[in-house]
Amino acid sequence: xxxxxxxxxxxxxxxxxxxxxxxxxxxxxxxxxxxxxxxxxxxxxxxxxxxxxxxxxxxxxxxxxxxxxxxxxxxxxxxxxxxxxxxxxxxxxxxxxxxxxxxxxxxxxxxxxxxxxxxxxxxxxxxxxxxxxxxxxxxxxxxxxxxxxxxxxxxxxxxxxxxxxxxxxxxxxxxxxxxxxxxxxxxxxxxxxxxxxxxxxxxxxxxxxxxxxxxxxxxxxxxxxxxxxxxxxxxxxxxxxxxxxxxxxxxxxxxxxxxxxxxxxxxxxxxxxxxxxxxxxxxxxxxxxxxxxxxxxxxxxxxxxxxxxxxxxxxxxxxxxxxxxxxxxxxxxxxxxxxxxxxxxxxxxxxxxxxxxxxxxxxxxxxxxxxxxxxxxxxxxxxxxxxxxxxxxxxxxxx
Ligand code: NDP
Numbered sequence: 001x002x003x004x005x006x007x008x009x010x011x012x013x014x015x016x017x018x019x020x021x022x023x024x025x026x027x028x029x030x031x032x033x034x035x036x037x038x039x040x041x042x043x044x045x046x047x048x049x050x051x052x053x054x055x056x057x058x059x060x061x062x063x064x065x066x067x068x069x070x071x072x073x074x075x076x077x078x079x080x081x082x083x084x085x086x087x088x089x090x091x092x093x094x095x096x097x098x099x100x101x102x103x104x105x106x107x108x109x110x111x112x113x114x115x116x117x118x119x120x121x122x123x124x125x126x127x128x129x130x131x132x133x134x135x136x137x138x139x140x141x142x143x144x145x146x147x148x149x150x151x152x153x154x155x156x157x158x159x160x161x162x163x164x165x166x167x168x169x170x171x172x173x174x175x176x177x178x179x180x181x182x183x184x185x186x187x188x189x190x191x192x193x194x195x196x197x198x199x200x201x202x203x204x205x206x207x208x209x210x211x212x213x214x215x216x217x218x219x220x221x222x223x224x225x226x227x228x229x230x231x232x233x234x235x236x237x238x239x240x241x242x243x244x245x246x247x248x249x250x251x252x253x254x255x256x257x258x259x260x261x262x263x264x265x266x267x268x269x270x271x272x273x274x275x276x277x278x279x280x281x282x283x284x285x286x287x288x289x290x291x292x293x294x295x296x297x298x299x300x301x302x303x304x305x306x307x308x309x310x311x312x313x314x315x316x317x318x319x320x321x322x323x324x325x326x327x328x329x330x331x332x333x334x335x336x337x338x339x340x341x342x343x344x345x346x347x348x349x350x351x352x353x354x355x356x357x358x359x360x361x362x363x364x365x366x367x368x369x370x371x372x373x374x375x376x377x378x379x380x381x382x383x384x385x386x387x388x389x390x391x392x393x394x395x396x397x398x399x
Contacts, residue, residue: 001028002026002029003028003029003030003071003073003074003075004027004030004073004076004352005031005033005067005071005073005075005077006020006030006031006033006077006079007033007056007058007064007076007080007084007088008058008078008080008081008084009033009036009040009042010039010080010180010341011179011292011296011338011340012079012137012341012345013032013079013345014046014293014335014336014337015335015337015341015342015346016077016079016345017030017032017043017044017047017051018047018334018335018345019345019346019349020077020349021047021049023383024049026352026356029052029071030051031067032044032051032054033053033056033067034055034056034058035057035080036055037053037055040054040055041053046336052071058080058087058088059083059084059087060087061087061091065091065095068095068097069095073095074356075098075355075356076088076091076092076097076098077100077101078099078100079101079102079344079348081103081183082103082106085101085103085105085118089118089121089125089132092130092132093124093125093130096128096129096130098130098355099125099130099132100351101132101133101134101135102135102140102141102344102347102348103135103229104117104118104135104140104229105117105118106183106186108269111186111189112190113187115134115229115232115233118132119365122364123364125363125364126363126364128363130363131360131361131366132364132366133351133354133366133367133368134365134366134367135233135368136348136350136351136352137345137348138305138324138347138385139228139305140228140229140368141230141344141347141351141368142305142324142347142380142385142387143230144230144234144369145377145380146307146322146323146373147307147309148238148368148369148371149322149373150307150320154309154311154313154318155309155313155318156311156313156314157240157311158240158241158310159241159311159312160241160242160244160309160310160311161234161241161243161244162247162307162308162399163245163246163247163305163306163308164212164248164304164305164306164308165246165247165248166212166214166223166249166304167340168218168221168249168301168302168304169299169300169303169328169339170299170300170301171295171298171300171338173295173298174253174257175254175257175261176295178338178340179292179340179341180286181285181286181292182282182283185261185282185285186269186282187227187228188205188206188226188248188250189205189262191204191205192205192224192225192227193227193231194231194245195231195241195243195244195245196244197242203225206225206250206255207225208224208225209225210222210399211223212247212397215321215323215325215388215390215392216302216304218304218325221249222249223248224247224249224250225246225247228248230246230367231246233367234367234369237369245399247399261285266281266282266284266285267281269282292338292340293337293341296331299329299332300328300329301327302325302327302328302339303324303325303326303328303339303343304323304324304325304326305323305324306321306323306324307321307322307323308320308399309321320389320390321389321397322387322388322389322390324343324385325388326342326384326385327339334384342384343385346383347380347385349383350376350383359372360372360375360376
């Protein structure tokens with residue numbers, strides 16, 4: 001019997017609520033809280049089980065504390081925005097409640113993300129005897145678990161890790177992002193970064209690309225090197241990794257729009273004065289762009305996210321590629337969301353299940369690769385994100 005408080009009623013929050021509701025033996029009581037309570041109510045109305053809904057400002061720690069205490073939450077799943085991470089962690093510390101999120105902290109006024117701010121909570125969580133699980137989405141999240149699983153079952157030593165994220169879906173909109181536009185654009189427009197021989201190397205934004213031939217009929221697509229947060233924790237916890245990179249596909253249409261928007265200053269996070277009012281151009285742009293939640297009925301095609309790993313086993317060099325393919329339309333049929341929200345929300349539910357059933361236990365702040373990957377991998381197959389280990393020739397897939 002456990003009580004879970006989900007904070008954030010966007011694309012991902014909706015999937016988390018649907019998926020937790022499908023597992024009543026673990027999630028006996030669910031509360032969905034967000035800034036706009038009407039969004040929580042709309043989601044609750046789609047779910048057959050009763051779900052409590054609440055309004056909360058997740059930047060207001062006393063408000064969060066009173067909601068957590070009133071609901072007597074065993075775990076808070078934070079699927080609001082990265083800006084709220086530290087406030088929600090503060091409230092969890094004050095109330096002695098476990099914490100889980102899918103994206104690491106980012107200060108609102110600086111487009112920079114890193115784990116330091118949240119890792120700094122480790123001793124306080126440990127002293128309080130509670131656990132924080134960071135980055136339990138797909139990437140970060142499942143990609144960390146794939147890497148830990150490969151390390152455990154396929155390699156004695158990992159040498160190179162390439163995480164490759166492809167959204168081969170089409171939504172028919174001139175320009176839209178498939179998760180929160182502000183967070184997405186901040187991530188894509190920042191400088192690229194990868195890890196090599198103990199050092200971080202920086203690249204100009206989207207300046208490195210390759211062609212990768214995705215499996216199961218998705219075919220060759222252009223992938224671009226990005227800085228992504230899971231690389232930071234993976235090279236810390238699996239320090240033998242010699243080179244770690246993250247790649248993502250973008251359509252030419254997406255990149256052309258982004259270039260123009262960036263060129264005219266619309267992606268800037270520097271406030272400007274407009275008719276006597278201070279506005280942030282990127283926040284204004286977000287208000288104009290389609291809500292990612294609204295893309296569900298429009299999106300067709302599949303996502304393919306996986307880890308291409310090379311290393312040593314029994315003294316010999318070997319490679320492996322583990323991936324998941326997820327179909328946008330099937331996700332929509334099941335929970336009313338497109339696959340990007342789905343592939344994030346399902347692992348958030350499974351991470352919560354790992355904590356609440358005691359399969360993953362700890363006191364302090366943890367990343368996904370620090371736990372036994374097996375029970376998580378099992379649940380992926382049962383809850384809509386089956387994974388595959390590529391059986392073909394990996395020679396042609398080298399990047
Ligand atoms: P959305 O913008 O669709 O949803 C965010 C929700 O958080 C909205 O309901 C919003 O409320 C709510 N919110 C924002 N600020 C506050 C606040 N101060 N108090 C309470 N609620 C607040 O985003 P997504 O659902 O697309 O993304 C959710 C999270 O998932 C993000 O952190 C994103 O980075 C992460 N993510 C992780 C991925 C992974 O694989 N690890 C992949 C994709 C996303 P309102 O509706 O009122 O604006």
